[in-house]
Amino acid sequence: MSALLRILGLPALFLSKVPGLGSVIRALSTSVGQKLLMATSGLSLVDFLIVHLGGNLQLYAGEEVFNAYAAKLHSLGPLLAIAEIGLFSMFALHIGLAVSTAAMNSTARASSYAMKQTKQGLFVLPSGGASNWMMVTGLLIFVFLVSHILDMKLKKGFGVSYPPAAADAGDATNAFQNVKAVLQHPPHAILYFVCLIALGIHLSHGIRSALQTFGLNHKNWNFILRWTGFLLAWAIAGGFISVVAWALAVKN
Numbered sequence: 072m073s074a075l076l077r078i079l080g081l082p083a084l085f086l087s088k089v090p091g092l093g094s095v096i097r098a099l100s101t102s103v104g105q106k107l108l109m110a111t112s113g114l115s116l117v118d119f120l121i122v123h124l125g126g127n128l129q130l131y132a133g134e135e136v137f138n139a140y141a142a143k144l145h146s147l148g149p150l151l152a153i154a155e156i157g158l159f160s161m162f163a164l165h166i167g168l169a170v171s172t173a174a175m176n177s178t179a180r181a182s183s184y185a186m187k188q189t190k191q192g193l194f195v196l197p198s199g200g201a202s203n204w205m206m207v208t209g210l211l212i213f214v215f216l217v218s219h220i221l222d223m224k225l226k227k228g229f230g231v232s233y234p235p236a237a238a239d240a241g242d243a244t245n246a247f248q249n250v251k252a253v254l255q256h257p258p259h260a261i262l263y264f265v266c267l268i269a270l271g272i273h274l275s276h277g278i279r280s281a282l283q284t285f286g287l288n289h290k291n292w293n294f295i296l297r298w299t300g301f302l303l304a305w306a307i308a309g310g311f312i313s314v315v316a317w318a319l320a321v322k323n
């Protein structure tokens with residue numbers, strides 16, 4: 072585990088030697104700095120999810136509208152590429168920090184450390200400890216992401232029969248039919264349902280926790296924060312789940 076930690080720490084070690092950057096990197100390497108980075112990357116990903124859900128809900132407006140939306144997105148060309156690099160960096164940062172925090176916790180947990188206790192109660196996360204639930208649901212979201220990029224971006228979803236023109240991964244004219252081909256494939260529909268529920272659980276704790284990291288942590292606020300996290304999380308996850316349910320319900 073300590074070898075893994077050393078490897079994960081190499082980029083930070085390298086950057087800390089860069090003149091002028093050293094003090095910033097050292098500040099971000101502390102546990103407070105890591106919490107801030109985790110919260111910032113997490114909330115940026117929530118922003119992405121809201122925009123992405125907005126795009127996906129256009130499926131309800133029909134084939135023409137959704138394909139036009141997909142074509143417009145692809146026509147952004149280099150701008151889209153830059154946004155994608157930013158997005159994947161955020162995912163990498165968020166996942167990297169989660170792995171490194173888990174590795175540090177397990178090293179420090181010689182005395183069965185109190186991370187297992189959560190004061191949130193049953194309302195947000197079932198018992199078992201917030202950090203454990205975040206890890207399990209985070210892992211499911213990661214599995215989902217790998218499958219999702221293969222399914223939607225690369226059009227190489229296992230067992231999915233895409234409409235013919237989908238062979239060109241950049242083609243947007245079939246976007247509507249491609250999405251339906253993925254979501255109407257039963258193993259994919261099950262995977263998406265399970266992982267989107269995991270997303271709802273992950274976000275309901277994550278959003279609240281990130282807002283607390285940014286200082287919204289007061290006993291008068293906690294009730295509002297818990298509800299904000301819960302409602303926003305399930306609005307996002309529920310929105311995506313509704314798309315899977317819709318794809319299964321429509322005939323063609």
Ligand code: HEM
Pocket residue numbers: 120123127141155158212216219220223224246250263270311312314315
């Ligand atoms: C029913 C649920 C969802 C549907 C139907 C859906 C649909 C799509 C489609 C059609 C694309 C391809 C866009 C393109 O043509 O380039 C895409 C890309 C993507 N989706 Fe989803 N999505 C869903 C849920 C999610 C969730 C929950 C996440 C994150 C946890 C996510 C993350 C991504 C990412 C990272 C990309 C690649 C973005 C890019 O490189 O431009 N999606 N999705």
